[in-house]
Amino acid sequence: MIEDFIRKIPKSDLHVHLDGSVRIPTLIDISKKQKLKLPSYTVEGLNKLLFKDNYESLVDYLQCFGFTIPAMQTPENLERIAYEFAKDNIAEGVCYVEVRFAPQFHVNKKMDFEATLASVAKGMERAQKEYNNSAKVKSGEFPPFYYGIIVCAMRAFGKGFSQYFDMFLDAHRYSDSTMVHALASYELAKATISVRDKLGLPIVGFDLAGAEAGNPAEDHKLAYQFAHKHFLHATVHAGEAYGPESIFQAITDLYADRIGHGYYLFADDKVADPEIENPKAYVRQLAQYIADRRITIEVCLTSNLQTNPSIGDITKHQFKKMMEAKLSTTLCTDNRTVSKTNVSKEILLAIKAFNLSGESLKDQLVYGFKRSFFPGTYAEKRQYVRQVIDRYELLEKEFLKKNKPVAKTGSKAAKDKR
């Protein structure tokens, strides 16, 4: 069974939000204890009213976070949610995950930046230790579980987003909003580096999330420059709701090593800069540039369909074009609970919708490890990737013995020395 094979192979997830991946029973439990409002206090009720299969729009989708974030305001709750998140990943064979969240949604009068980041790391580490101490990992049969943390800055925010942002807005009430948003990102970059270096946490990346249209990436240049100078990797949610220039900006102004979604990369009709005379040529060159630099697109199929219903059908998703252009792509979940998915489901969806060949499947998997912001040395990263590929090839051989071909060995990504 292909489902069984997918569950067994070592997988990664480079784009997944912690606040979109809270277990539903945990959300109910915390909300009851802390008297937080939920549209329902049963799993069935929340699956019907909040965490739906299909959403009307991005706004509808984002509503979920208005209920999960309030349940993530103490060190204990953050640790529990991170621990359960890591356990859920491990249970489906995800052995490398980069968990992302926006600390400024959680920092409050009782929990500072340090406590926020340390609590998430504590939960992840507890699950990691439990798993890595198991006999199957210690024997070398299964690759160990590793994780990195990506902090998300917000492109924009307003009153009511969080206690921290409310205080921030109050303190800068006479400044214009663009400057305030830029300053909040800069403050986050500084706090992140300070906490990383003080506590030695595996904080590996800086991200920019939130409303893209009307809030250009270049506003956050200062924050990314600081992160870059301190060797924090960069990824940016870009081309999710805005055109190809947003992706260009992310790569050039913000030093992005990876792009979240990049959905409108090929949308020449969305090129807005009047100085770009030939949008079709621009898009072609941009795609080539991204491919050549091996900038990786974090593809989230289910999430894109949910937040952008105009795509309509999964087969119309731009993923096909991305693969045809030989881009480095890797399949991610975005939000395990809000999108009702996991990595195995995303892989299966891609195989079915795009008739993914065995070689392409292997490329997707290997890029997920190779283009990760692995928190160890380069030598350790290479050794880990080797272990993952060896495990994959072993399972592939077993699978091929019983079934028709899924994957040929020697894929492009496995050979790619970069």
Ligand SMILES: [Zn+2]
């Ligand atoms: Zn995302």
